[in-house]
Amino acid sequence: MTEKNSVSEIWYTRCPVPTPVGLAVQLGFLDDAFAKEGVTLNSIADSQDRAVRASHFDHHLAYSFRHGGNVPPIRARSEGAGTRLVGITWTDEFQAIITLPETGIRTTRDLVGRRFGVPRRPxxxxxxxxxxxxKGLVSALSLEGLTHRDVEIVDIALTRSVLDEREGPQLFGLRGRQAYGAEVAALLRGEVDAIYVKGTAGVAVANLIAAHAVAEFGFHPDPRIRINSGSPRVLTVDERLAEDRPDLVTTILRTLQRTSAWAEAHPEEVRRFVAREAGASENVVAVANGPDLHRHLGIGLEPELIDAIAHYKDFLHEWGFLAADFDVRAWVDERPWAALSHRVAA
Structure with a gap:
């Protein structure tokens, strides 16, 4: 292992969703923990350098960690990125297939032969x-014994890369565009009959257009139905951080455990912090994530969590989103947890 003081800064990134990393950043817990180690935390998402921001999606930066949606880190791993899966959180959220009342679509079975819009990035x-x-479409249809072949999938072209949203003048002073804007526009123009939405943004746009919920399944009792890009979410670190400074990975986990414990004791504050993170109202957060959000910000590597990530990886591979298949269990690194348990025991 390299000298302990050889790492002076670490990059981090998280999605604007409920995560213990986001909460720990807002509370200052991570900054404090790393300051004691003589390490500075730098935000990937806030960088003005497009190449740095790209690491949120391809995980290329050395000495970095990421907590958020599963598709980019799973894709990066399939491309051979040297990363380790060190933690998983499962915070359920609103997921739905929505339509406009005038389409006449009332139930999932009414989707048969109709046009389902899928956003396509450059x-x-x-x-x-x-x-x-x-995945949302497949989950909803499966509840009625249907498959994607029972609907017409229509691509909705998105002209901007997600990396563009940190460059140039900001729209009305905001850092990013409202999610589902292109999908809702296609729905309103009559180009598609139904779309998928999730999370706080999904609740907000469904409310805005007075949509009809064809199917809601974000809190379905079968976890395989709920599994998607944000259910559950993964905490990954790059291999240089994992191998050179495993003690710092343990510091991350210990801090997130502290954050999870804090969250359980502060439900109202959690809702307020998540609202700030997601750019939503507290009322929308309560609807999107449920009244027990504060109890669902824990982190671990339990077998059922790993199985859920493997299930979603298999879906991504089947649908052609991965460069190659890989073994999720070989991706998992339990050493930081073992070190944390040893430290607690000592």
Whole structure:
């Protein structure tokens, strides 16, 4: 192992969704923990350098960690990126297939023969939005014994790369565009009959257009139905951090455990912090993530969590979103947890 003081800074990134990393950043827990190690935390998402921001999707930066949606880190691993899966969180969220009342679609069976819109990003970054929408469609249809072949899948072209949203003038002073804008526009123009939405943004746009929910399944009792890009979410670290400074990976996990414990004792504050993270109102967060959000910000590597990630990886491979197949269990690195348990015991 290299000298302990040889790492002076670490890059991190998280998606704007409920995660213990996002909460720990807002509370200052991670900054404090790393300051004690003489390490500075740098935000990948806030960088003005497009190449740095790309690491949110391809995980190329040395000494970095990421917590958020599963499609980019799974894709990066399939491309051979040297990363380790060190933690998983499962925070359920609103997921639905929605339509406009005038389409006449009331139930999932009414989708048969109708047009389902799937957003398609420009080439360059794995199309996580398309993957998410397709998994949502497959989940909803499966509840009625249907498959994707029973509907017409229509591509909705998105002209901008997600990396563009940190460049140039900001639209109305905001850092990013409202999610599902292109899908809702296609729905309103009558180009598609139904779309998939999820999370706080999904609740907000469904409310905005007075949509009809054809199927809601974000809190379905079968975890295989709920599994998608955000259910559960993975914490990954690059291999140089994992191999050179495993003690810092343990510091991350220990800090996130502290954050999870704090969350359980502060439900109202959690809802407020998540609202800030997601750019949503507290009421929308309560609807999108349920009243027990504060109890679902834990992190671990339990077998059922690993199985869920493997299930979603298999879906991505089947649908052509991965460069190659790989073994999720070989991706898992349990050493930081063993070190954490040893430290607690000591």
């Amino acid at each position: 080439a360059g970054i794995v199309d996580f939005m398309a993957a998410t929408a397709l």
